[in-house]
Amino acid sequence: MASSSLHAIELRHLRYFIAAAEHGSFRKAGAAIGVQQSALSRRIRDLEYHLGATLFLRHSGGVSLTFAGQRFLRRARQVVRNVGDGMQDIASIGRSEHGRVRIGIYSSIASGFLAELLHRYADRHPKVQIDLIDDNPGEHIAAIRRLRLDTAFMTGERDWPDCTTLPLWSERVFAVLPNDHSLAQRDEVQWDQLADEEFIVNESAPGQEVHDYLVQRLAAFGHHPQIRVQRVGRENLLPLVALSRGLTVVSEAMTAAQFPDIVYRPIFGEILPFSAVWSPKNDNPALSKLLDLARSLATARQTELVTQSVSWMKPRAGPSQSPDPLQ
Template sequence: MTRKTAKQHDPIEFRHLRYFIAAAEHGSFRKAGAALGLSQSGVSRSIADLEDQIGASLFHRHTWGVELTFAGKRFLRRSRHIIRAIDTGAEDAAAIGRSEYGSVRVGIYSSIASGFLADLLRAYDRQHGEVQIKLLDGNAAEHVAAIRKLKLDVAFLTGTEEWSGCETVPLWSERVFAVLPLEHELTQLHQIEWRDLAEESFIVSESPPGQEIRDHLVRRLAGLGRHPEIQVQYVGRDNLLPLVAIGRGLTLVSEAMTVAQFPGVTYRPIVGEILPFSAVWSPRNDNPAFRRLLSMARSMAAVTNINGTMPLSSDAGMSAVPSQTRDPSQRSAQASERSGEPGR
């Protein structure tokens, strides 16, 4: 039996391939219909439409059933390949929708040594272990530019600034700590104030968030009538703190960094200095893996707001023994006053 030339303008429907495969496997339109929950005539009609579309007969019809033609045998192999590819693609898409795999590109601007962001990434990895998390250091402007181009899914930045073309949600906050050499006189204090830092020299990294720390120091100390001496070091954060240890200057870190123990340095919180952190992303981003991360971050932030802050160890970086000071009696009195302990 010869069929008419295929109708090029009519696409082959997915269901036609399934009906064809079922008929080939059962050797009968009636049995195929029973397996598919269709009538024999419905299957027969669909197969006839398919044969008209491709311009070839796929089955020999017999009273006892159907048998594949040579063209039908060739088409069966292709049809099964197409069905498998579509089924696999559907499973992949569903898995991505469930965030079972994929990737999330995250811009960071602070340490992930501990704190909210470390807890978030750890919890996300437990629930979505097949998702790749790609971290990128950088400054806020670079991260936001990448987010607008959808080259970055989300950035966790300091502050609560609204960025054009982006969504922003505040999530958590951290205290600000001064990093001191162990022998520094300010190590006698449990916490320090900006006036204690007015005469100090500072170092910052050339890489993020060095510029932000520099700007913060200038703003705070300018209010005390001081213009701080700040040297830029062309090293990362991990090499900046050893420079503090050898006396090249002090620096600042957020609370998450204070769990990192570096020989020769300790940390002291600055009174009243709280640094907010926000998530920034593009509203056009439809990456399911990222959406799950954002949802988890919001849930964690809500729990934090209900239960209060999520502090690090209250003794973080405060175990150093005070050493020599320029004016021990004065520092001891200040320490007693701020810590509430009787003076010696």
């Protein structure tokens, strides 16, 4: 049989054939699947022609399978089942019920916006695999452009070529101090109070970004800051602060992580914006759902902040403003 004949076989041919085999009648099969008997009969004749074999014996009481038809029925059911399973898998990926999303991070996921976003996303899409990758911004952007990373949540609102940027949230910046440091008793600290301090950063991400950030902020005080690189991960850097090996800075989300003998103090006026960055060529449905949720969460948080601000500004009634019950 020529391959062109096999290529002419459509999925509906197999479904009509299976229905006729199960009902033992073209008329009953057509009624069951909503197809006219004549149309079903023609399609089965087409199928027999393309296969080069008779599948049914026709008789007055209906139809019965030939030996070839019996052999073909098992294969036809397997093909239809596999196609159906494949369509369900693709549809579930399209609905983000399954799939994978690869996320580059800079901020801690101990608390804050990113922690809440990931928690909500995991609740709504429990079958989507979430991969988190710590790396430098340059590596994140390169991976996004090559579609090896779906998105990265990074500091700043910079426009990256060939990428889309969406500002989402901001975090305060905190100095990490030993609890016996002279500044530990203050509610907040200022950069000029930190200018003569020695700082430590970790070698891996986001160590280089923290290093550059400190240099930029402290250069205005006339000398290059003392910054030493420690070959430890982020989780071991803060215990070194407790050992008086130097100070460091973290974003607000990291302050949920508690370590003995250190304190977090906000740096006056220092706010760090965070944005999502992704490639417009990325058509991963799981990414689309994540970004939709991020937008929704950012809008809800902004609305909450505005509401709190308006509530705080409203004048509160004092005793003299209370209505006199005797009037």
